[in-house]
Amino acid sequence: MLVWLCRVPGTMRRVSGRVGGSPFSSFLLAALLLLLLHRCRTADSLQQTSEGALTVVRNTAEGDQEATVDDVGELEVVQPSELWQTLKPGQAVPAGSHVRLNMQTGEREVRLGEEQLKYWTQEHREEAAGSSFSPDELKRAMRKIKEDLTPASTDPDTQDSVASKYRPLEELKRDMAQLDLLVETDVQIMRRLLEQLNSSSTTEQRLSILLELEYLVHQVDNAQALCSMGGLQLILEGLNSSDTRLQESSAFVLGSALASNPAVQVRAVESGALQTLLTTLANARPFLVKKKVLFAVASLLRHFPYAQRHFLSHGGLQILSELFRADGSGMLRSRIVTMLYDMISEKELMSQASAPDEDPSHEERLRQYSEVSLQGELLEQGWCSLVPQLLQSTEHDPREKALRALLVMAPVCLDQYRSDGSLLDSLLALRLQYQDMAQSEMLVREENSYFTEIVELIDALQVKLKRPERS
Template identity: 30%
Template sequence: MFKYLSVFVIIGFIFFIQCSKNEENDVFVPTKEWQIVRKGQKIPRGLHVRINLETGETEAKLLDDSKAPEDKTRALTALPQDHEDTNVENLPKSTLGEAIRDLFTSDELKLKKNKNKFRSYDEIKKTLGDLNLTPKMDAEIIRDLLKKHLEGLNREKLDKSKLLKIIEDLDFLVHQYDNGREFVKQNAFQEFIYKNLNSTDLDIKKETLKLMTGLMQNNVNPKIHAFESGAIGVLLRLINFESDLGVKTRALSALGALLRSFPVAQRKFVESGGLAVLTKFFDSDDIKFQVKLVTMISDLLVEHEYSVVDENLRKYYTKFDLTKHILEHDWCTKLNKLLLGLLITDKDDHDSVEKCLTAMHSLRAHCGGKYEKDLITNLKKRYDLLIKSDDVEDSTFYNVLKDLCDEILYHVNNSVKTEL
């Protein structure tokens, strides 16, 4: 029985091997015409295969010559083996060829091919000139705007809107450091700023003062030129005699931009009677303007206070005593009056109160005996309550105001003890 079973196993194994061979040999042989692919037949790669929707059978044929895939083997064999001896310019105009050309092109050859891509400003200007397009550098734009401005002033009828547009364009340009220097180089203070400040139109004056302020902020060259050309006197006259509050405020901003970080100009300001001009505004009705001038002077006092830590700055700031001149104009009493006025006018205007307290803090060592103790004490108590209030989301600001009151009161109390 086992003898016959062994025979059957051997016959089955031979049949299995034969079937496997037949399956391996049963490969579809394509032609240029559509042929049916039998089930189980292997389809070589690179054929066009479809399903006949009418019969449901799979059909295949060779691809057309025009759609045949590129012979990648042949393409790769065309690659240069030694790129030093190969003329890359003769490579085929294909994506692969472009990649190879970039790979094997030397830096010198690339520079030679690209040298015409970079042209000078004059060449670009000439090229665009043929198209009636004229590129301009900022210096040229500033020159053209100044020329248009002068032409506008010389006309019998002043075109205000055009002049304001010129001022706006220049204001945008001169905020940049190099453009600010260029503005000075083109004599624009005399031909533009000072002429506009002599205008009878208030809007032109205000916009010019805005431009002047931006020009002198953080730009030493325009600041020095403004000082040397007499800007301090011009601005003080506007503050003193101009009736429009908007012009006064803009002039004060420009003056502050000129004086900050410029001790020589600060000394000239004091010698020109600037403190006397500003002090008289403590008797005016506009309390907001008073806060602005107090803030400006307070900033200057802080400069002098902290200049002692810098050896280079100290020699400039110690040449004149700004604090002494301020005290001569009785600012201790003036600041008391301003603080009281702020609390009566709007006790919730904490920003203005902070500016006034900051100025009082700057003079605390000299005005301790003249500050109103009860006024500052009550103010401190109010900020204590505000800090503890549940309605206050962020008490940091009120803490700052309370600390200012504390430090001022310390000098007030010590001054009282000394006098006793």
């Protein structure tokens, strides 16, 4: 290794190189010596003039540049980048920059130092270069990303330090297994709740248990599991309790379990739930109890013609008519009329539907619905004059439900409708009222034309009333 020192104004430059023993190496050595002597002479001549001086400046926080050597005139400071760029005579570079002598061109070149390159960002590159990425820069960036994504060092010490931050997989599996032992499924929770319900002695505890059960039985599988565990019988016992709060909560749980769950509906009818519910409605009970019991009855009868037939044979319509007449507040009337409307509508829809090719039970359902003589019972029980009373409500929802029920009951109640003067007057008054509301609805361009639908219901019912009776 041969080292030559050449003094440049204000600095000491060192040129080093390794020379072998071949003739070609000797030739390179001679050329290098000649070039070095030339550069040193040039440096001596430049010492007398400041145009060729290489000056290092320090970047300050305020952006000012302070020269570290004496110089004449104003300095032009070059902002280096990560690429080598040629230095012109009289230019200065910031401290920490990497300066080299290009042995092929004999020119000085500068780029960012190693520490500066480490913190070089896109923002700095844009400020210094003022241009977008070149293809070479993009390639280097992609290589850098791949390097960052490669696994960490293969040094055993480094790997041990990384591994110490994470728990072994086997240990995690053991912990998860222990957690699984602490997790209760819905079935396990219901079994525990039913045991507590059966052994609980205080009303408050039983109310709390029933509240949790009501939340769980909304799931179809949970409601079916409740029946298989004997929970249905415990709920029915709650309906027969002397405490009205237990009656209300038990009816709420039963209604939630019955809703859209044919398997539970069948089990409930087999367990005598329908008779228990009708008995509760017929006896003197607070309003909240009857409200929940009515919810359970509607859930049991919906889309279940077998239960509807038993409902009629056990005097269900008579119990509902008494409840309708006794409801002075009108809060139960809307629920009763809605239940009757649902029963009539689903039977009509079933009779109008065509039999699917892959549904052998369709004929059986038609046969069961044919055994439900609901409309004849409505006429006999006086519902043709009871339902129009709901039109006297001051709220829109009960009126809408009454109009829909009157339309589906029209085939058997049309004669009584035409002879009911109060019904005709109510329809005329409601027609004028809702016509104005519908026009206001159209002016503001409401998406849901609720009042327009009510006007259409009234018009359809008035058309039926004006049509002459056919023999």
